[in-house]
Amino acid sequence: MKARTRAALAAPALTLAAMFAVAGPAAADTGTAQGDLTPVPLNGVDGSGTAMVWVDGTTLTVQVEATGLLAGSPHAAHIHYGADARNQCPTAADDADGSGTITTSEGVPSYGTVQVSLTTSGDTSPDSALAVDRFDTAEGGKITYERGEIEVSQDLADDILAGDAAVVVHGVDYDGSGAYDGDAKSDLDPSLPAEATDPALCGIVTASQMTDMPTGGVQTGSGGTQGTENLGLLVAGGAALAVGGGLLGAGVVSRRRTHRTDA
Template identity: 40%
Template sequence: MSKRTGRLAALAALPAAVLLTVAGSSPALAEEDTPAYQIDLEQLNDSGSKGTVLLSARGTELTVWIKSEGMVPGQPSAQHLHGSTEGHDFVCPDDSADTDGDGILNNTEATVHYGDINIALTVSGDTDAATSGLAVDRMPVADAEGKIAYKRTIPVSQDVIDHIKDLHVVQHGIDRNGNDKYDFEGAGKSELDPTLPQEATAPTNCGEVKGAAVGSVPVGGIETGGGATGAGMSPGVMIGAAGAASVMVAGVLFAVRRRTVSGSAAVETGGAA
């Protein structure tokens, strides 16, 4: 009996240690009361851009992870939380929002649907909508393959935390003439700032919060486009690893419990241990 008990204890301890290792690398993973929300970014302006966002709130601090692709290679992408903290219902627009029929959904046309900028998701400095909404020099830059990986924890108001499900993530920047840069020949001047090309400010994707907490946030974080760095793993892989570890632990503990009960029954009925 003592040998079997020792083996079962060792078996139960091994996956538990694995889970603790996974959770220990991210304090947020270990805290069940930390709400996390997922957003799937879908293309606008036929940009081909897509991505995933995770939002994690702790007190009045919000951590934002973004992984996107199909961006303009080597170019900065203005990105924001859009929407209302006063209960107004905004949504991501579709092609019908191009009200002037010029074939480009500009930011003014889209704002009617996804709301004004609430927070500018810069890589450094302030995140105020008024001062940093068009701070292109502090926005993440797509790599040579058109991918952006971003992580930043920022202080926000309690209203943002209370209405996080009413906010959307929008990334901006399109390449209408396919020359891998923002230029005035592609679509003319931006209606927001005539010193900027329309390509630089037109929305490339948009995503809405998909519902309640998704269970966990990425372990260790991901590399940012010009900000702090992390492990570089995709959010899906990170969540999958933690979930698999949890399932493994639960399965082993169930097996241990079952074998222990079976062994006890054998002893009580005179069976061999």
């Protein structure tokens, strides 16, 4: 009996602990960081863009809009940060080997390493840094990216809110051929041309006034967007059906009353 009582007392205590554990992240910092994306020097990109990051505890929603990118090609995009980095975008002085271009590696002393891969679906960790099939393709040279529910470490969330993270969009066209090609190999993956991975646009995102989340709710990348939207429609449809059913029920009731009054 005594053991049973103890167990019964322990259960609510655990539940309470679980509730606090859930409440923890929600009580963490929230805020937004945003920045303008500008061409990485020497890399021949005539483009621009904006990046916005909503931070809610350790969950990010990221929006990136950019133009002037190589059309019809996928553009890897990441949040970069480095504790030892300058937390700036590269300058022409970062062309360490004097090749006349800034490679991704040459940008690392300024913007740090890949922390988040801004993929359209699936994994968002640095493991997906070169998952070219899961990055946005620049239709007409433009990308419009939005994804929510990106989980990061508390440290990175703090670094972003501190204004130390960079959003970098990769993929350039040095020879103007209209495709990723050329003899120069990527410093990240020699099976890819350097054009596919060299940085095109960069922007440091810094704390900004709290801005409303994207309208239409948090979407989970273009891969997951479809599903989320459908889910939203399903839910909305279900609600409408419930309301409709209620109205129908009311109609039936009033009709009955009318009948009764007539009778």
